[in-house]
Amino acid sequence: MSRTDTDVPFAALAHRRRRAVLACVVQHHVVTLADLADELAVQEHGATIDGVPADAVRELYLDLYHNHVPTLADADLVVYDQDQDLVTITPAGTAAYTYLEEEVYEFSGRNSRPPQDCLDEGSC
Secondary structure, three states: OOHHHHHHHHHHOOOHHHHHHHHHHHHHOEEEHHHHHHHHHHHHHOOOHHHOOHHHHHHHHHHHHHHHHHHHHHOOOEEEEOOOOEEEEOHHHHHHHHHHHHHHHHHHHHOOOOOHHHOOOOOO
């Protein structure tokens, strides 16, 4: 895979909401856009769906519909069937998610900070 082959999916995944969409669709394989909006609203608001204002869910749905899902679809990470209102993961989306998950895990492991009481050299 060349650098230009990865530019589009990486650019699509630069936004945290798109990474959250990808994670949700990987988990479910197929999800309605409305359910996707509900799930992300719960995550973003840290509350149950009953605790998220309906306007916030509607705005999120519209943002997914007009912005984030089309960007992920253009990058071939998901497929959106507008007639059935379904978002489906693609093999490229699964591969991108797996790659991101592995890289983030390795990155956080390499760059983890020592506990505060271990800041002096040799104290731990």
